[in-house]
Amino acid sequence: MASARRALISGLFPRPVECAAVFNDLPNAVVFLSFDRRVLYLNRAAEVLTGLSREDAQGLPCRHVVRSSVCATQCPLDDLSRDSGPVCRQADVINRDRQRVPVRLCSVMLRDVRGAVVGFMEVLEDLRSLDDLETRKGQAYQFGRIVGRSPAMERLFAILPGIAQTDSSVLITGETGTGKDLLAEAIHQLSARAKGPFVKVNCGALPETLLESELFGHQKGAFTGATENKPGRFRLAHNGTLFLTEIGDLPLPLQVKLLTFLDDHVIYPLGSTKGIRVDVRVIAATHRDLQAMVRDGKFRQDLLYRLNVVRVHIPPLRERGEDIRLLLDHFLAAFVSDFHKHIKGFSKDALKCLLEYPYPGNVRELKNIVEYAVNVCQEETIQIHHLPSYMTEVPVKIVAPPPESREAGGEEAVSEAPVVEEEKGGGWTSLERRLIVEALVRAKGRRGRAAQILGWGRSTLWRKMKQHGLLERDENGSSRGES
């Protein structure tokens, strides 16, 4: 492809094209190396990054030109093999201007038409602008897109940067709607793999046979309908992070395959006997109690130990106290801006109701409630009647769903309505009677106020009181108003 003096690309276009014309205007530094790792060509961005001109660099060992922190001990070219894809590393280079420049370094093996290795290509992306951005982005009370300032979340935020910098497997646990997906993405974004792919797979969303092919890929002809090779999510996540959400729903046979991968980082596509080495960090998440699943024989204990290297538990919103107010304001500001509304805040009543609500669907439910209120509200302040009716209509006791209660429907399954605690041996009739009595007690017997509390008209309350036998005997036949 390239001659030493005048690098040309031939065979692609009708006439040979100069390398400079193709590579010089690229924003990333590109360096071509010979088989013995000497510089053949570097584009303009590489000249700027290293401070060496093409003429100066040509023919020199790459370690003296690139001067990256991984050159001496972890040369990415050493990790390139016949079956591996590009190898990417986060590193830094020291250039001729004596500046240390953070870079993402990706190396690829170059082969001739017969498959013989002829050299290597290195692409270096200057990360200085991204680093600046990260610093600016680091707002108070935030980690990635997760907001919180409660002690529980502060503890979590304190350990996350350290976790992100390692390559260990992470297991994220927490109730539905707590932000497990966001956390996984934030860990990826803060890690050295940030520029690599972040691939998400919902283990509960696909049947076992499809999931195996989806995760590990298949060879052409492996099964009926496999008309071509499929790389699989593990290979797509090469040099990045694979996020396995709802890991508790992973079928047992696939748990074994995942365990094998975590041991040796080699995947075996369906129908293939040849393993492929991939460099992937695994982050798993679940709302299920994996320990209980292990006891029930539904989850492999050894896989739990492998995944449980770093365990992060996101507390439910009801345990995050002051975060509710912070999140309400955060989402209100976001939706007001998105929907071009002029809402300034919440009324006292609405805020009281919002702060007292137990949020069984956690942050996702809170976000949906604020979105609904912003949609409905045409005033400057969100009033109690702008909130979803299930929050205000029946002041029932609400309990959070137990971890196992959710159907296997993936992270997206939203708890739409609160779960009502049923009275033993009762049903709606007895519950309604109890609600009326409670409202009357709270209203100190004033039926007008009790009707308000229940969100009913006075006549409805009277009719229902009569139905439940709560009226005094002399009231039963008349429609006398309350005192």
Next chain:
Amino acid sequence: MRRVVVPVHGAEVAPRFDLAAEVWIGLQGPDGSFVEERTVVLPQASAETLCHLILSEGAHVLVCGGIEQEYFDYLVWKKVTVYDGVIATVAAVKKALEEGTLTSGAILMERHIEG
């Protein structure tokens, strides 16, 4: 007499000052030739350790590859003559020092150009 320190990687000047785990130290006589030389293995590669070693050895000259500005400025402030950005073998550095031709950014390594 002047003492010369060269962070090395094998037989070459280490591409980076902060990542060199070995140091070549030579004593240059009044006629320019080296009268004494030895190699020191560092417990770990570190720019601070290297700076400390250069000063404790009482070195007059440092020949190195890539070095960060703050270490360069520090050593210059400590009256050490620094030739940085040098791409060469230790033998080529010795020869250039003896001849008095060494400069910062010197490329004294043999090039192999394919094609």
